[in-house]
Amino acid sequence: MQLLEDRIRQQGEIIGNDIVKVDMFLNHQIDVDLLCEIGKEFKRLFAGEEINKILTIEASGIGIACIAAQYFSVPVVFAKKGIHRNVGNDIYTGEVFSFTKNQNTQIGISKKYINANDKILIIDDFLANGAAVKGLIGICKQAGASVNGIGICIEKGFQPGGKELRSMGYHVESLAIIKSIDDGKIIFG
């Protein structure tokens, strides 16, 4: 998606050879106009898939998922991190290793909000090692729900998550794939 690649080039902050911060428009400050274009593009890319629910994980995924959901006319469910007293015990759980925070995080979704009839589109901001997406897939499996699509804003193509998920047969669409970061320059591929 040219619009997103352009924004990453213009406003992404490169740290070393493997981190691009997009705090300016995607996951701290949020450009909602850009999210609308992202949502429309996900709708176009997954037009052939039956989708009745969008699944994401707090926090950065929620805005993207909610805006996208308008184009699919489906509800959003977001996995919560940590143990929340108000969620109750009747939840599907999974564990996600965060490379950013260097720690495992427990995620959970109430059994009320995902079931065997669901045709799920998973949406997230980044895909690198795929830990978050795999955690969500694990929850879908527990619920017997089908994962009919995985929509990612920015995939780090030099990390294995995307390749692994595609080889497992999932329909993964990443709007911008970063092939490499060399000398402060982002190469898309």
Place this chain on the structure above:
Amino acid sequence: MQLLEDRIRQQGEIIGNDIVKVDMFLNHQIDVDLLCEIGKEFKRLFAGEEINKILTIEASGIGIACIAAQYFSVPVVFAKKGIHRNVGNDIYTGEVFSFTKNQNTQIGISKKYINANDKILIIDDFLANGAAVKGLIGICKQAGASVNGIGICIEKGFQPGGKELRSMGYHVESLAIIKSIDDGKIIFG
């Protein structure tokens, strides 16, 4: 807002005399059509205020803020919880006591995304004791930004946050105010 009160009556889960869970449509599963109506209502209620940015706090506030932002044509900035390696040190911080989790949480907003020219609308899902909103106001003060509105989906009128914020002169609009919960029945007021 009748639509929201009706949904709380129909789908809210009452726990004791002071907790109403709205996980079904607002803060775990999200009914995006409802969020659109909420966003339009905030726009109507704050039509007289100059707003150039919507501020919220992760996680439940993000979806509400992003959908509302479409009607204001402004970006969203969300305060992050905990210390995030990728946020950097150049941040305004505040402390929020969560009664749900019974613990203090450190929140932060990068200094890049809030400044003295900003006319802020704070949006959140719940207002009870006002801890989260006061934490965000504290950050706005550090940045010299004006808080021109506070938009809340559900206010617990029997807890002091709303009264305190209004007596401090803030323009607070709550779409549903729960006056009391008696014998499993919600009284709006």
